Amino acid sequence: MTRAFGILLCVMTACMAVADAPSIVIDARGVPSGDNLIANPGFEEGAGDWPSDWGWAPNQPPPKIDRVWAQTALSGARSAGVVSESSSASAYWTQVVPVEPGRVYLLTARVLLEDGTVLVRAYGQDAEGNALKGFDRRAYDRRRTTHPLAPAYWKPEWIIDMAREPWAPVDLVVDTRGEVVPASVSVQIGSYFAPGALYLDDVYFGPGALTLGYVVTGAPLASVRVLDAAGNEQTASGDLGGAERHEGRAEGLALGEAWLIEATATDGTATRYWYPAAPEGAAQ
Numbered sequence: 001m002t003r004a005f006g007i008l009l010c011v012m013t014a015c016m017a018v019a020d021a022p023s024i025v026i027d028a029r030g031v032p033s034g035d036n037l038i039a040n041p042g043f044e045e046g047a048g049d050w051p052s053d054w055g056w057a058p059n060q061p062p063p064k065i066d067r068v069w070a071q072t073a074l075s076g077a078r079s080a081g082v083v084s085e086s087s088s089a090s091a092y093w094t095q096v097v098p099v100e101p102g103r104v105y106l107l108t109a110r111v112l113l114e115d116g117t118v119l120v121r122a123y124g125q126d127a128e129g130n131a132l133k134g135f136d137r138r139a140y141d142r143r144r145t146t147h148p149l150a151p152a153y154w155k156p157e158w159i160i161d162m163a164r165e166p167w168a169p170v171d172l173v174v175d176t177r178g179e180v181v182p183a184s185v186s187v188q189i190g191s192y193f194a195p196g197a198l199y200l201d202d203v204y205f206g207p208g209a210l211t212l213g214y215v216v217t218g219a220p221l222a223s224v225r226v227l228d229a230a231g232n233e234q235t236a237s238g239d240l241g242g243a244e245r246h247e248g249r250a251e252g253l254a255l256g257e258a259w260l261i262e263a264t265a266t267d268g269t270a271t272r273y274w275y276p277a278a279p280e281g282a283a284q
């Protein structure tokens with residue numbers, strides 16, 4: 001009896017798997033595509049214990065939180081570090097970059113996060129250096145979703161899916177096409193209200209493009225396509241003939257736009273995934 005019951009369960013599970021809709025997993029990366037507006041982006045230049053062109057903005061003095069012009073590096077010989085001993089301290093390496101209206105900029109950096117948090121943000125400023133309301137973007141390592149500030153103070157969309165890898169890439173899109181147009185952006189990368197240590201290197205701010213990688217599983221697949229918000233096809237798999245897995249990549253997509261990945265199973269069931277978010281009025 002036990003054996004017969006076990007076999008019946010397996011058959012039911014298999015039937016349910018066939019009826020499942022395709023599942024889509026995204027790997028989105030911002031890719032620099034122009035001149036870097038950041039000075040001393042690799043922290044190689046400087047004098048004494050200070051990398052040139054970079055500022056430091058702590059909310060508490062050392063030893064609670066301190067900066068280090070570090071001898072460890074992803075490229076060259078130096079990087080910029082933040083060492084925090086306190087859950088009430090935050091501090092950022094900063095640099096002010098002039099921006100033009102009507103543009104979409106990419107901010108990227110590589111971060112060696114030993115422990116704690118990394119916060120990547122960009123404040124829009126007016127010509128006098130005052131912060132402009134409504135132009136503040138933040139990103140957090142997803143490992144911090146259990147932090148007391150999440151999700152009430154840290155919005156879910158601020159938490160990025162940062163890979164558990166040395167010198168992990170972090171990125172942020174800064175859009176100056178809105179009504180609030182900054183004269184400059186204060187780039188700020190640092191540690192936020194958690195003990196730990198991090199090092200950053202190879203900071204970039206400038207034109208960029210989006211590379212959208214995707215892995216589709218969970219159903220026999222007929223096709224996978226990437227579309228823009230108007231429904232124009234960007235890439236298409238062709239007939240997948242019931243394949244159980246499809247891996248694809250769309251490169252050179254515009255930042256700041258919505259992109260749709262549409263996976264269709266052989267039975268016609270379709271799964272749609274908008275990146276970074278569905279445009280207003282779009283079919284889900």
Ligand SMILES: [Ca+2]
Pocket residue numbers: 042043044073074075076077078079201202
């Ligand atoms: Ca370096």
